[in-house]
Amino acid sequence: MDKEQYELLYRLEETHWWYLGMRRMVDSLLMRYLDRSRPIRILDAGCGTGGMVRHLRRYGEVVGLDLSRDALDLCSRRGLPHLCQGSVETLPFSDSSFGLVTSFDVLYHQCVLNDRRAIGELFRVLEPGGLLLLRVPAYDWLRGAHDVAVHTRHRYSRRELAAKLRGAGFQLRKLTYANTLLFPIAAAKRLVEGTERPWRLDLELPPPPINRALLGILSMESRLMRRVSFPWGLSLVAVAVRPEDG
Numbered sequence: 001m002d003k004e005q006y007e008l009l010y011r012l013e014e015t016h017w018w019y020l021g022m023r024r025m026v027d028s029l030l031m032r033y034l035d036r037s038r039p040i041r042i043l044d045a046g047c048g049t050g051g052m053v054r055h056l057r058r059y060g061e062v063v064g065l066d067l068s069r070d071a072l073d074l075c076s077r078r079g080l081p082h083l084c085q086g087s088v089e090t091l092p093f094s095d096s097s098f099g100l101v102t103s104f105d106v107l108y109h110q111c112v113l114n115d116r117r118a119i120g121e122l123f124r125v126l127e128p129g130g131l132l133l134l135r136v137p138a139y140d141w142l143r144g145a146h147d148v149a150v151h152t153r154h155r156y157s158r159r160e161l162a163a164k165l166r167g168a169g170f171q172l173r174k175l176t177y178a179n180t181l182l183f184p185i186a187a188a189k190r191l192v193e194g195t196e197r198p199w200r201l202d203l204e205l206p207p208p209p210i211n212r213a214l215l216g217i218l219s220m221e222s223r224l225m226r227r228v229s230f231p232w233g234l235s236l237v238a239v240a241v242r243p244e245d246g
Contacts, residue, residue: 003070006049010074013051017211021218022104023055025178025237026133028222030059030100033173033239034131040099043125045088046106050075056102063098065091067111087111088118096127104135105235108154115154119168126242132170134238136161138177161236170240176225177233181217186234 013019034040040060044053047064048071056062063082066072072083086092088106101122107115122132140155162175179186205211221230225237 006068006070006074010049010051010077012205013049015211016205017214017218019051020215021222022135023052024219025222025225026052026055026102028226029133029174029237029239032226034059034100041097042100042102043091043093043098045091045101045103045122046109047071047075047083050078050080052102052104053080054078056100059100063093088121089114091121091125093125095124096130097125099127099130100133101126101130102133105137107134108137108156116164116167119164119170123168123170123242128242128244130242131173132165132238132240132242134161134165134240135178136236138232138234138236156236158236161238165238165240169242171243172238172240174229174237174239176229176237177231178221178225178235178237179218180230180233181221182214183233 036059042056042060042062044056044062044064047053047066050064050071053062053064053075061082062080063084064072064075064080065084065086065088066075067085067087069085072085075083084092088103089112103122106112107118112118122134126132137155139157143155158175158177162172165172165175177183206214224230
């Protein structure tokens with residue numbers, strides 16, 4: 001992305017229904033799976049402009065890592081203190097450094113040349129018993145203009161992601177599709193549009209009533225996600241642990 005696009009993301013992260021809804025899903029899953037009895041150190045691998053880093057600070061000390069200097073500059077503008085420039089394929093941290101690692105919509109990108117290596121790095125920097133929360137886009141047949149603009153290398157199937165996580169040594173706690181309730185409309189829209197439509201329009205802030213309604217749908221889905229796994233959706237969300245003897 002160029003600097004102007006990062007600026008757009010920076011502005012939208014605090015108000016757009018998608019970002020707010022994804023944070024509610026994160027909270028729902030962490031409340032279910034994260035051991036909050038002790039302080040933990042957290043890595044957000046591929047932190048972008050830092051909206052999620054700021055949100056995750058309620059769970060512990062957070063380090064934000066991103067490949068883009070422009071993105072990290074915007075993280076600094078948010079007042080976030082612990083930032084690092086680097087690649088998810090070669091994380092600049094010692095083994096077993098974090099109790100929680102998150103990575104949201106990162107592995108799909110063209111800059112990640114080897115997602116197996118990246119998943120192995122996420123495993124390496126987790127302490128034994130540590131938790132991974134991962135999100136990637138689903139279904140390669142759903143490629144659209146947004147994928148072209150954000151340099152999508154690959155969209156994932158449930159079976160593929162499960163195999164790659166297990167191959168790295170992770171034990172899966174949950175693997176579910178997400179953004180399920182809006183999936184039929186969103187999928188039809190992307191297939192009709194093809195790959196020629198400018199990506200910026202996908203990220204426009206809708207009028208307040210629509211923004212609230214869409215956020216309400218994702219909020220309902222986040223509550224359901226604690227108890228059920230969805231059979232389809234625009235994204236895949238995985239909760240996995242590094243075994244105590246791993």
